[in-house]
């Protein structure tokens with residue numbers, strides 16, 4: 092498969108894409124999806140699984156940095172898996188997204204250093220736990236924002252840091268309820284006949 | 299047991315239930331799905347199923363193979379010859395891991411299989427129990443779907459799902475791993491219902507006429523249209539629809555090795571084989587046509603050669619059932635997503651009746667060149683030692699093109715695909731995408747069970763035959779009538795050819811010794827003969843074909859013969875070499 096070095100010119104630039112995948116809730120499916128990336132030596136920047144707006148339907152958010160051509164092919168490989176209902180890909184402009192970060196810092200430092208307090212305010216951090224020995228703060232936002240606070244806290248003895256995967260909502264999506272109804276029919280209507288991408292050759296799995 | 303099978307005849311699910319074991323439920327599923335033949339090998343973790351099988355002897359024929367790889371290749375041969383699902387049993391651990399090559403082969407060649415593996419008791423999962431391997435994770439990349447059952451009540455619905463997935467859409471292998479406790483577990487069984495629909499799986503796309511109309515427009519305007527077809531035509535059972543399409547549109551058509559035999563070799567519009575060792579004309583003219591119509595094929599690199607020099611001048615129409623294939627390797631102008639059994643008749647309706655005689659003439663001219671420079675000498679050699687091509691030529695005269703040919707992998711495979719004549723579909727069984735040496739002998743066993751009324755000839759090299767030669771035991775025990783033709787060039791020929799052409803003849807470990815095959819066959823009670831003189835060829839082949847039952851014939855052929863034409867790796871199809 093020509094996944095590496097796609098023809099120059101057409102969609103040749105690598106950028107961040109967020110995949111939204113609706114699936115059945117099935118053991119083993121995570122692995123089936125993960126190996127689609129690892130087989131092609133593509134790094135997954137972030138992966139989140141969660142329930143969706145529909146009971147019994149699971150939702151994956153996967154972030155990768157690749158060319159659109161590659162992302163489109165990956166989406167088709169993902170959709171090909173039996174228990175996958177639908178895979179979409181979007182650029183950052185097309186989604187609203189957040190990542191959650193937790194920071195553990197020594198309580199005495201915060202208590203004493205005025206700068207730290209100012210930093211926390213600036214980054215909109217909230218205290219989740221306050222103990223004698225340490226305090227845990229939480230922020231959410233884009234990567235640069237959570238990253239910025241680590242940098243700022245490092246000189247003051249950041250004890251522990253963790254960041255969640257990206258969760259994303261597609262701006263133009265009207266949800267999955269109607270699509271699912273169609274999928275449940277023996278003869279789905281043309282809107283989910285998945286030939287839709289043939290109509291818009293360039294916007295295959297986008298909404 | 300009797301009662302259960304009878305109950306099956308009754309429509310759908312009755313509210314009457316019977317208490318049966320998980321193992322019985324597996325076998326009841328087979329019967330409901332029309333399975334008659336199972337290829338397998340027992341072991342600890344699948345013993346409850348084998349115990350149940352003891353009582354189903356009348357309804358299910360179990361063929362004990364000599365190695366699980368042999369079992370799965372046999373199931374593949376069965377599926378390819380019959381169009382039905384091939385079924386395999388293997389035990390946990392080594393039994394299951396021995397299936398992996400066959401699963402990968404079936405996955406890449408879209409062969410419908412349902413494999414059942416035994417697994418350790420559910421409470422032992424993850425404890426490194428005796429013969430425990432993580433079969434689901436090992437086989438995930440090489441199955442269309444797989445699933446582990448730990449509770450017997452799941453068996454009827456999971457089996458129904460397995461058969462549905464294996465044989466619909468683009469077919470493929472399914473593996474069901476069943477823990478021993480589930481096989482033993484008794485449960486209230488209320489009958490078996492076949493699966494017809496799964497909301498997360500859409501095997502059959504809706505046919506969109508708009509695209510077919512656009513395709514027809516392109517085809518009608520084309521001066522030099524060219525059809526290339528693959529196994530999709532056979533898997534879709536669309537041979538007639540395909541033939542009607544090319545006959546009405548008058549378009550020359552060439553095949554991938556898995557598509558071969560969909561229409562007769564002698565059809566006037568059949569212009570031969572594509573790809574690395576394919577025919578000269580279809581390779582060269584791929585880069586000359588104006589509209590390329592790809593039907594049920596996936597632009598494998600062995601077919602396309604160098605992609606950035608592949609049919610760049612042409613508008614491309616791609617008919618395929620699998621949307622992931624569209625634009626995967628070759629960017630197409632018009633995609634026609636669908637089952638070609640449905641899309642082709644619509645297309646045929648819309649295309650104008652034409653005959654592209656001038657264009658076809660071009661194929662004829664280049665074919666003549668190939669005949670003069672390659673084919674004639676290969677089939678009528680001036681050398682004392684025989685060539686593979688002449689063996690095939692004589693074989694064609696004797697079979698009339700009516701046999702099923704099961705080839706292994708290497709030079710003999712390419713020569714066989716190039717020269718064997720076929721009159722009927724589902725007659726060329728070979729490992730295409732994976733190129734699995736050792737495939738032929740067991741696959742031929744399966745093919746014979748899949749098409750018992752037909753002559754089955756396996757053609758193998760001296761390398762490949764030794765990879766699964768243990769299956770002679772299966773042939774002996776089950777009296778399987780397969781004809782085994784070994785083309786012995788005393789080398790791992792195809793690798794030797796590459797070493798000669800590309801590594802300055804540095805023959806690195808391609809010199810392979812053979813046992814006395816006739817003696818080996820004799821030990822298995824299979825008659826055989828070895829010949830090295832041309833004068834004996836026809837007689838020996840007739841003897842093989844006329845013999846009732848299995849027969850092994852070894853033909854000693856030239857040691858350093860090469861297969862030509864050849865598109866060297868990394869070259870364009872139009873850079874195909876005749877020598």
Ligand SMILES: Cc1ncc(C[n+]2csc(CCOP(=O)(O)OP(=O)(O)O)c2C)c(N)n1
Pocket residue numbers: 706707708709710711733734735736758759760761762763787789790791792793
């Ligand atoms: C399982 C496996 N191992 C290795 C190869 C690589 N391989 C491809 S063709 C070939 C040589 C086959 O030799 P032989 O069976 O004697 O057939 P010939 O080419 O001489 O007709 C080899 C080693 C393969 N295709 N499959």
